[in-house]
Amino acid sequence: MARKRKGRDISGWLVIDKPAGITSNAVVNKVRWAFDANKAGHAGTLxxxxxxxxxxxxxEATKTVPYITDALKAYVFTVRLGQATNTDDTEGEITATSDLRPTDAEIEAALAPFIGDIMQVPPQFSAVKIDGQRAYKLAREGEEMEIAARPLFVDSLVFLERPDADHVTLEMVCGKGGYVRAIARDLGEALGCYGHVRELRRTWSGPFDVDDSVTFAHIEANARTPELDAHLLPLQLGLTDLPEVRATAEGAARLRHGNPGMVLTSSVEFGDECWASFEGTPVAVGTYRAGELHPTRVFNLTQG
Structure with missing residues (x-):
């Protein structure tokens, strides 16, 4: 028999305004502790x-993480012009410099090739696996690697401001798997002046906006209190990009046991991926086929 995880059976989403100087996994661990939750995860590393x-x-919201990971995300970031680093951000060592400073018009003109479906080479210091090992581990050991380019969809890349000659602030909306540091690096190379990320802030991710977030300090100050529970958002926010169908009572019972169940819909087509609810409670995600949902993920939630 599988060992039951310790902690509360509490499900939902919490949007954190992550501060600088802490890893995403450390934030998740703190949130899990603060809620005394039996399970936690995040939808996209910073x-x-x-x-x-x-x-x-x-x-149970962890079962919806892939749908947020696949969603578009927005970043506002500042590029330091005139310097390349081995990490493509301020944490690394400067590897090249240039006195050239492009004009605002030249920067704006250089953004177009980075929009749409592009190929991007991840940074040397990244979590990409090379022969079974993380690239950043090999990079720390001084190894130089050939990292294959990967596809990335960039919905938009916009010039926001030029604080001074050495910096430009941009906003990018992109799909999963993108490295903002690589955009800064490649833009600097395209402009002939080098570049790396000076500051980076994610402003929204799928349905989650920074305006709806809570601070890390608030989590620490209100750990294991009802005040913290009040910030929890419903599980179904992680399913925003999927259509919803309504399960019948019998269908919901069958779905909860992992079997195909009857659902009611007027807009979903055969073969569509969707999620089913019963009396306001998410039941399952699956594929719609001729009046039934064939589940791929089942939510073990109590109603209400």
Whole structure:
């Protein structure tokens, strides 16, 4: 028999405004402790020095993490022009410099090739696996690696401001798997002046916005109190990009046991992925087929 996890059976999402200087996993561990939750995870890593939206899933909401990971995300970031670093951010060592400083117009013109479906080479210091090992581990050991380019969808990349000659602030909306540090690096190379990320902030991720977030300090100050529970958002927010169907009572019972169950819908087509609810409670995610939902994920939630 599987050993039951310790902690409360509490499910939902918490949006954290992650501070700089802490890893995403450390934030998740703190949230899990603060809620005394039996399970927690996050929907998209932020670098330790990055700030902004970190969506943390508790309990059954962890089953919806892939749908947030796949969603579009927005970043506001400042590029330091004239310097390249081995980490593509301020944490690394400067590897090249240039006195060239492009004009605002030149920077704006250089953004177009980075929009749409592009190929991007992740930074040397990244979590990409090379022969079974993380690239950052190999990089710390002084090894130089050939990292294959990966596809990335960039919905938009916009010039926001030029604080001074050495810096430019941009906003990017992109799909999963993107490295903002690589955008800064490649933009600097395209401009002929080098570049790396000076500051990075994620402003939204799928349905989660920084305006709806709580601070890490608030989590620490209100750990294991009803005040903290009040900030928990419903599990179904993680399913925003999927259509909803309504399960019948019998269908819900069958779905909860992992079997196909009858659902009511007027807009979902055969083969569509969707999620089913019963009396306001999420029951399952699956594929719609001729009046039934064939579940791929089942939520073990009590009604209400």
């Amino acid at each position: 670098d330790p020095e990055a700030t902004g939206v970190l969506a943390v899933a508790l309990g």
